[in-house]
Amino acid sequence: MSTALISEKGKNREEIESLEVAEEAREKDWTEPSFVAELFMGRVHTEMVDPYPEQSTEDRAVGDAYLAKLRTFLIEKVDADKIDSTGEMSPEMMQGLIDLGAFGMKIPKEYGGLGLSQTNYGRAMALICSHCASTGGMLSAHQSIGVPQPLYLFGTEEQKKKYLPRLAKGAISAFALTEPDVGSDPARMTTTATPTADGSHYIINGTKLWCTNGAQTPAIMKNGREKKQISAFIVEKTMPGFEVVHRCRFSGLSGIQNALLKFTNVKIPKENLIWGEGRGLRLALITLNAGRLSLPAGAIGGARQCVKYSRDWGNERKQWGAAVGQHEAGARKIASMTAHLFAMESITWLAAAWVDRKSHDIRLEAAMAKLFCSERTHQIIEDTVQLRGGRGYERASSLKARGEKAYPAERMLRDSRINMIVEGTSEILRLFIAREALDRHLAVAGDALNPKLGIGRRLLSVVRAGAFYSWWYPYQFIGQYLNVVSLFAPGHLGYAKRTSHRLAKSIFHLMLLNGPALEKRQLQLGRIVDIATDLFAISATVGRARAKHTLPPDVKNVDAIADLFCREAKARIRANFRALRCNDDRLLRQVSKQVLNGDVRWIERESV
Ligand SMILES: Cc1cc2nc3c(=O)[nH]c(=O)nc-3n(C[C@H](O)[C@H](O)[C@H](O)COP(=O)(O)OP(=O)(O)OC[C@H]3O[C@@H](n4cnc5c(N)ncnc54)[C@H](O)[C@@H]3O)c2cc1C
Structure with missing residues (x-):
């Protein structure tokens, strides 16, 4: 580590410790x-x-076939506006997703998943999010950052065999780093995992906000100072002492089940520790490398819808003697959103191709794709709302009730805002x-x-x-x-x-x-x-x-x-x-x- 960046001047101990923990968890090698x-x-x-880089013909065919099934299912079974208003996904819809293998898109076939390439997984996420961001958010949290990904990367063969087939069949997982007082700065994590005297279990105590699976093991001494250790565990909902305290409700993504979780003396077998003590933050960061590509793919889905809505409304709506898309202010929005969508696709599919080829280190490209696509898509949706005028602000259900085209730009604006906050603000x-x-x-x-x-x-x-x-x-x-x-x-x-x-x-x-x-x-x-x-x-x-x-x-x-x-x-x-x-x-x-x-x-x- 180059400690030059961590100047102690003008900093309190907490600040120095946070930076040291983050620095230590950083991947340092560029192989x-x-x-x-x-x-x-x-x-x-x-x-x-x-x-x-071009997607191979065979891989494209696999993706095309899956997307065709997925598209039919989404059109027939996923009612995004109903999910938005009720905050619930129906059991039939969940079963349909399980039957489609949607919970195991990225899980390798040998463990019961579909084994899709990163590119095809991204294409699927784009399609899902173009219909319903809540459904996309749930599936992405489960397999881009939830248990399957870190388990596949760092788990033992026993852990993989035990959990991956269950996860592929719809045992929904989450990734819990955040706590009420710990967001962007995980070094201050307070949830503890204390080994039992015989070393066979850990006892987990603490509170996690917005999901499941990170905890702090006892500190170790390093350079004469206590050093915090963050470790990752698989925690099952059925384990005694685990409690869902409150379901959180958000501005958008109403359908996701996000909660405040409490762990009171939850006894976890040591076999559920992933990758060893003290490696949890590193695991989280590495998981996020390729995991972060899911969000830009979803953003592409939303942006595509916006271009479609804007093209349609830009032609149809006439004001002051011309279609709103022909007035220069409208034309600029339509042209710019199209150009930015093309750029979003270009960087996301490029990074995905590099993941599939295992040819590049994509940690920076994935972070940039997430940063760029989340901010640009929000702007694209914002422009779509503006182009739609009052209708852009009206709920799709209300538009439909009045007999108008139910473009859900209002919901999309609410759904997309979180993309600039999760998985790294x-x-x-x-x-x-x-x-x-x-x-x-x-x-x-x-x-x-x-x-x-x-x-x-x-x-x-x-x-x-x-x-x-x-x-x-x-x-x-x-x-x-x-x-x-x-x-x-x-x-x-x-x-x-x-x-x-x-x-x-x-x-x-x-x-x-x-x-x-x-x-x-x-x-x-x-x-x-x-x-x-x-x-x-x-x-x-x-x-x-x-x-x-x-x-x-x-x-x-x-x-x-x-x-x-x-x-x-x-x-x-x-x-x-x-x-x-x-x-x-x-x-x-x-x-x-x-x-x-x-x-x-x-x-x-x-x-x-
Ligand atoms: C819908 C939803 C889903 C979520 N899903 C998950 C999940 O699946 N798993 C999970 O673990 N968490 C999840 N989260 C939590 C999410 O990852 C955090 O909200 C996010 O990391 C930010 O943390 P925070 O909210 O505590 O903000 P804070 O860290 O308190 O930050 C507040 C503001 O300060 C800024 N800031 C913080 N530190 C710095 C700094 N050093 N320099 C400059 N600016 C800074 C931030 O960018 C932000 O703008 C979810 C949250 C929501 C709302």
Whole structure:
């Protein structure tokens, strides 16, 4: 670990401990190539996106056959508006999903699942979420982050044989990290798992908010200090002492069964510990790597519906002598949502292909896909609601009762909001990605910035860093202004190459200017991450647009759609670079401090 990033200056013990726990759980090795990790160092490997990886004919056929069955079932048996209003999924619908193998889509066939590839699983999630986000949320929580995934990755053969077939047949599972006082910062977890005297069991005590399966085992001593240990357990609902205290109700996703759970002396056999004591947080983070790709796939489903509704309403609704889609304000929404949907698909299917090929490290790409798709889809739904005018705000059931087309844009807006909070909030994901962006620089120069190290090691690091940056830094300059390779990759891909050099330089400047305090400059780090995310999206979009042979024969106008996305992304990138140099961050820190201190309470009064 490079402790340079964990500066103790100005931090309390709790803060330091949280950062240390997170740092220790981080995956540190990069054994497979990563497009985004390279991008942060000023290298865009166009060969990773062009040619764009194609789904094999056999795998596509498997996906097509499954999607056909799923589509019929969703149309005939899943009433999303009824689920939304009643908050319940009928037993017949649940049985139908079990019969379709929907609870075991990702579980390998040898354990009773369908063994779908990541790509086909993503296609299925997109289809399910285009009909009903609650159903998608339930299935995704169960198998993207719930018990099957960590069990498959880290469980023993006995555990897999015991649980995976049950899970594939509809024994619904969840992933419980969150507690009432512990959300984004799992280091402060308070649920305990104490080994029994004979070592055969653990006794779990605590409360979990919003689901099942994480707990803290006794602390160990490390470097003379107590070190918290987070471990993962399989807890069965039938175990004495387990209690569902309250079913939580949300703004959207009304159909999901989410609860406050209480564990009072729940006795768990030691065989239910997954991957050993103290590895629970790491397990959770690794599970989330590919697990995070489920949410962007679902978001694609929602965005597709929006394009359809907007096309329809944009043509049908006439105001001021023209269809609302023809007024420029409406046209912009329709064009932009289409271009962004294409980009969302491009990055999500690219990352899924890399998972299927086991060819790349996708931890950053999956996090970016989640960040990008959750935020963009919310904007797309927001634009759809706006284009629909008053009808966008009206419930689908009310529209239907009046005899109008029951487009559920209002429900979709409520359902999609959570995507920017679960599986890592947008803020936390930006920090997670930024940490990785700095990783290679810290490997070279981290020791030089670490005041805890002796002068000898720091000097050695300065020399090593000097040797590295003496060629690396000029190379970024040359690359930005005179990238010979980009002459062979003109257009948007060439832009991505040149801009990656500029980005790498900017990261280096930020490190020099801020030193260890950079971790506190979240807005600057966020801009870096947003630039990189747009560059990744541009690269994936161009790669996919070029691979026309991989798209169905009726697909047309791809170039204009991809071009529009790249231009909009470039405008955001330009704005972010500008804000890196010139921003109001200091002033907004000052104002927020005044508000938090209670010095601006006058603004909350009814009148001043
Ligand atoms: C419908 C629903 C389903 C859920 N499903 C699950 C599930 O299946 N399993 C599970 O374990 N949990 C689940 N959760 C919990 C969810 O993952 C958490 O809500 C999420 O991780 C955020 O935690 P929090 O709500 O405690 O927010 P907090 O961590 O308290 O954060 C509050 C705000 O502060 C920001 N913030 C926090 N720390 C920082 C920081 N260091 N820097 C900058 N900003 C920061 C956050 O981004 C957020 O905006 C679910 C929640 C909901 C509502």
